[in-house]
Amino acid sequence: MFRTGSMRNIYSPNVVTARELAIDQVAAEVGRDPLELRLSTLRDARSVAVLEKVAEAGSWGREMPAGTAQGLGFHSEYKGRAACLIEIDCRPETVSRTVPTAAYAYTGPRVTRAIYAVDVGLTINPRGLEAQMLGGMMDGIANCLSFSLHLVDGAFAEDSWEHAYYTRQWNVPFETQVFILDSSSQPGGAGEFGVAASMAATANAYARATGSMPTSFPINHGMPLAESIVPPGTIPQSPTDGLGRR
């Protein structure tokens, strides 16, 4: 089930994730490798190039411990091509980890490595483009794993960033890489182009790590929210413990 919202990249992350999950299912059904199946069906060189790049840089198919896995995602939009390779850790000790400075947060699976390849045509500012892809990956990971609102009795349960689990440092991959494949064709867009492929790759990695394809997003959505520090229906005074807060 995909709940939609006017978030970065609007509907593309949902649509692309559904399609990429289906492709992995087809690959499993017919006994083919998810990368090989995609490469054999993509029809243009730019699409093949981004997918081959992340597969090569991420050593697609490398052996990984049980409970961890790789996943792929591909996306075409804004006259461009993008692919992502994600490595995720779904082992119990990771999923149940706590963060001392954020004792309230449910952490869940951890993306440990994220590799992105993007071809936006003519690249004007490579460092800016890379920054947009990095930020987009943080959104894609959040969309897949942690970032949602809960509508309860006509009001949203999320009253602040305390409960709205957009990616935080404790969700950030230990390794991130962005490759820019400049095809020097027409310039496209980049501001939202990092989200869809990374959400899809995270979902596929989760499915391969757990052996169970996610059918509802974000994956953490069913976990209980932490107790609020904000009394319901109030605009509270700021706390008084800021000297000690870290």
Added chain:
Amino acid sequence: MPVQKLTVNGQRVEVDVEDDVRLLWVLRDLLDITGPKYGCGLSICQSCTSLVNGKAFNPCSVPVGQLRPSDEVVTIEGLADAVDGDGLHPVQEVWLEEDVAQCGFCQPGQIMAAVDLIQTLLADGRRDVTEAELDSLRNVCRCGTYPRVRTAIRRALAVMAETPVFVRGAGR
């Protein structure tokens, strides 16, 4: 109204304001120091993070009457001048080299939190930072600059391990 005597960015200031007004409003609205950003007012988003006696804190959650006149409050505006040497603070330099900022709103808080983490590590004789220590940073960034924040902190730590710099008032 009580007169609050404060030390902000190396300057002694006096402000007529009640004891229970949070320092963030004193800084932003009365002293026109707007580097510390108002995000949540609940000590959650960390975008107002500044330093008091060299330690990170959240001005949105500190009644101004809690501060002593001798407490050294340093905001992003005063960071460069709060350490020895000319130019920017080493963390700011690395931040520019790594192109960390995107929209920029949370970045003063990110930089001040990074300064605090690096100073704490250096004071413990450390020259490295663990993933868990980076994970413990709570500052929210809705642009998703987190990977470059991690890279910049590692680089700044390496720079400052060679030439340690501590913000005025640290260790008090």
